[in-house]
Ligand code: ARG
């Protein structure tokens with residue numbers, strides 16, 4: 343695997359401070375060294391620098407729209423470049439509003455991509471349905487073609503053109519979905535596996551059905567958008583909107599192993615790691631370690647262990 347890493351220390355898609363520390367925390371947990379240790383070639387493109395956007399007044403309920411729009415444009419350009427350089431792109435967030443830029447930048451280099459969205463939340467509110475005004479609860483609404491007419495024009499967002507169809511996204515891990523979001527999921531016929539579905543089917547069947555769904559029209563590049571709050575708070579406590587009853591560590595890693603197995607992973611987001619939400623130092627390190635393990639699973643780490651073809655018994 344050839345991996346290109348981009349950090350986006352961005353928090354303005356939600357109100358809690360600390361999520362901008364995610365990229366450096368994940369790096370300091372040994373991400374690059376561990377990827378190289380499992381045979382990946384790695385280029386770290388560093389962190390994006392986001393300029394302050396003055397007078398970023400709310401539009402109706404939506405908080406800091408111009409900042410979110412501009413940051414995502416920067417990110418989209420960076421992801422596009424990393425894809426042109428031939429890497430699988432890894433975005434270290436930052437909050438989940440960054441999926442707008444990550445997926446649009448990815449789509450600019452790769453037509454016909456599909457999205458696997460692993461999250462406790464559906465993040466498909468529109469600027470009109472949002473209850474919180476936070477943009478990290480809305481990114482998917484900007485990306486879906488069938489929905490374009492429902493999205494109001496907002497400053498900072500004029501560059502955005504939706505790039506996926508409703509049948510090109512699958513959710514895994516849902517357990518905190520707003521009424522309007524549930525309506526949208528049902529209305530557009532979007533495929534999702536809530537935690538109830540994970541309980542009923544088991545994670546193996548969920549991944550089988552996920553791959554059947556995204557590859558129904560043939561194999562396509564995958565964008566995996568992994569919100570760390572998909573995992574149970576006992577596994578990843580350091581996050582801004584934790585919800586009980588999440589994926590176990592094993593289920594969370596199994597998802598990455600299966601995505602890796604498809605050979606079609608083309609971009610990955612790991613978002614919403616927030617060290618300031620931890621109640622103890624240990625919660626910071628365990629969440630960061632989990633985030634790193636998610637990434638390693640996406641790039642070939644297998645739990646049975648492995649050895650190179652030139653291995654010789656000592
Ligand atoms: N549904 C809520 C909202 O729209 C929560 C979203 C949480 N999103 C996240 N990326 N953690 O505000």
Ligand code: MN
Pocket residue numbers: 461462463569571572583614
């Ligand atoms: Mn979430």
Ligand code: MN
Pocket residue numbers: 438461463465478569
């Ligand atoms: Mn999310």
